[in-house]
Every structure is written in C-alpha cells, then in structure tokens.
Amino acid sequence: MANNLLSGKKGVIFGALDEQSIAWKVAERCVEEGAQIVLTNAPVALRFGKINELAEKLNTEVIPADATSEEDLENLFTKSMEIMGGKLDFALHSIGMSINVRKNRGYTDIKYEWMQKTFDISAISFHKMMQTLLKLDAVNDWGSILALTYIAGQRTFPDYNEMAESKALLESFARSFGYHFGTQKKVRVNTISQSPTWTTAGSGVKGFKEFFDYADKMSPLGNASADACADYCVAMFSDFTKMVTMQNLYHDGGFSNMGLNPAVLGM
Numbered sequence: 001m002a003n004n005l006l007s008g009k010k011g012v013i014f015g016a017l018d019e020q021s022i023a024w025k026v027a028e029r030c031v032e033e034g035a036q037i038v039l040t041n042a043p044v045a046l047r048f049g050k051i052n053e054l055a056e057k058l059n060t061e062v063i064p065a066d067a068t069s070e071e072d073l074e075n076l077f078t079k080s081m082e083i084m085g086g087k088l089d090f091a092l093h094s095i096g097m098s099i100n101v102r103k104n105r106g107y108t109d110i111k112y113e114w115m116q117k118t119f120d121i122s123a124i125s126f127h128k129m130m131q132t133l134l135k136l137d138a139v140n141d142w143g144s145i146l147a148l149t150y151i152a153g154q155r156t157f158p159d160y161n162e163m164a165e166s167k168a169l170l171e172s173f174a175r176s177f178g179y180h181f182g183t184q185k186k187v188r189v190n191t192i193s194q195s196p197t198w199t200t201a202g203s204g205v206k207g208f209k210e211f212f213d214y215a216d217k218m219s220p221l222g223n224a225s226a227d228a229c230a231d232y233c234v235a236m237f238s239d240f241t242k243m244v245t246m247q248n249l250y251h252d253g254g255f256s257n258m259g260l261n262p263a264v265l266g267m
C-alpha cells in the first residue's frame with residue numbers, strides 16, 4: 001500500500017547486498033512511496049551482490065563507496081546531488097561487518113587490529129557519513145538520517161562479539177551528531193534497533209537460528225520482519241516524525257521490554 005509519504009524526497013541508501021538485506025526492502029518501499037533514491041555499497045559488494053538488479057528494477061543508479069573512505073563518501077554525496085538535482089532529504093546507514101566474527105575469533109581471543117576495522121566499518125563510517133553530509137551542506141532542513149542497530153548495544157548477547165560495542169558506538173554517534181545536525185541544520189538523526197532478521201550479516205552470527213527463535217518467542221508480537229523495518233524507516237523519513245531525534249528506537253515486537261515470556265518455557 002503506497003501513500004506517497006516520501007513524494008518529492010531524495011535519499012541515499014547504503015547496504016543493499018541481496019534481496020534479503022534490510023536496505024533492499026527499504027529501497028523498494030522508499031521508491032513505492034514516491035522517493036527518488038541513489039543506492040550505494042562497497043565496491044566488493046557490487047561484484048558479489050545483486051545491487052545492480054535492484055537498481056534496474058527501481059530505475060535508479062548505483063554509486064560504489066567504501067563507507068570507511070571519506071573520499072568515496074564525498075564523491076558519493078556530490079554525485080548523488082547531481083543525479084537527483086538537489087540536496088538529500090534522507091539517508092540510511094545499513095552497514096555491519098565483524099572481522100573477528102567472520103574469522104571465528106571469540107570475544108576473549110580478539111585480534112585488536114580486526115576489532116578496529118570492525119568499528120571503522122560498522123560504526124565510525126556513520127560518523128564519517130554524517131560529517132561529510134554536513135560539510136558538503138548536502139541535506140535539506142528537516143531531513144532524516146537513520147542507522148540500523150541491535151539491542152546487543154545495551155544487553156549482553158555473547159555470540160554477538162565485538163559487534164556489541166560497534167552498536168553501542170553507533171548509537172552514541174546518533175545522539176552526539178544528532179545535537180550538531182539539529183542545531184546547525186534542523187536535521188534529525190536516529191537509530192532503529194531491529195529484531196534478529198535472516199540476512200547475510202544476521203545469519204553470520206553463531207547460533208543465529210536459536211537466537212532468532214528465542215527472540216521470536218520472547219516478543220509478544222514476534223520478531224519484526226525486514227519488510228516491517230522498511231515501513232518503519234519510511235515513517236522515520238516522512239514528515240510525520242519531524243521532531244524525533246537523537247533516539248534509539250526499538251523495532252522488535254516488544255522484546256526490549258520483556259523480562260520473561262512463559263512461551264519461552266513452553267508454558
């Protein structure tokens with residue numbers, strides 16, 4: 001169901017790898033709601049993923065950018081404004097990758113060089129993205145910037161490894177940059193804390209199936225799907241949420257406020 005909630009708005013969406021990616025669903029929903037978008041991902045993801053298929057379907061362009069490179073980000077936003085003929089109204093950071101998880105290094109056997117790379121890709125890239133947008137004056141007043149996060153930023157989920165600290169850092173950047181973007185440009189910045197979701201990044205976490213099923217049972221509404229997350233992102237990019245900023249917003253079927261659900265115990 002489309003309501004033209006984003007009619008006339010322009011945005012950049014990071015992180016659509018394949019049709020399971022949350023960013024893929026967000027891109028589809030934004031276009032359905034009347035937005036003009038540019039897609040981006042790391043050059044390596046362009047080779048292995050399916051982003052070009054999505055771009056064709058949505059009749060939009062893909063600009064490669066490694067989100068850890070300030071040069072790539074500057075090029076991305078400058079070209080996006082040229083292509084779309086004006087400043088942006090929204091941007092989605094949907095990027096996460098842990099080198100230690102990928103290489104099977106546990107939390108008490110971390111390789112710090114990899115940890116720093118993980119923080120750079122999964123969190124500092126969000127600061128870089130916002131700093132570049134601000135310096136280029138690339139966002140219209142009342143624009144909306146979002147990043148996706150997970151509740152391991154607040155609570156302990158042992159197998160989430162160093163991604164827990166990445167998410168805590170990411171959420172903190174949203175609060176701190178939210179102040180600066182709000183006072184200088186009336187732009188809002190928030191994070192959406194999403195339920196476990198079956199994607200390439202999600203299913204890379206050890207024991208993901210058990211983890212997914214547990215959260216599903218624990219949440220009164222069940223796990224929020226990627227499609228539902230896309231709807232929420234559209235709402236956050238729309239003019240109906242203009243005064244929401246510097247928040248970590250749970251989109252998790254109620255999981256974050258549960259203590260015990262008898263369903264988990266089979267009662």
Ligand SMILES: NC(=O)c1ccc[n+]([C@@H]2O[C@H](COP(=O)([O-])OP(=O)(O)OC[C@H]3O[C@@H](n4cnc5c(N)ncnc54)[C@H](O)[C@@H]3O)[C@@H](O)[C@H]2O)c1
Binds near residue numbers: 018193196197
């Ligand atoms: N899947 C889940 O269970 C879940 C739950 C909560 C939050 N999230 C968050 O949602 C976001 C999107 O993940 P997803 O689950 O859709 O998985 P995904 O694997 O589809 O997306 C992750 C994306 O990050 C991109 N990326 C990696 N390194 C990059 C770099 N250097 N520059 C630019 N892009 C880079 C990848 O190419 C990929 O497109 C992540 O921040 C993730 O942590 C996921």
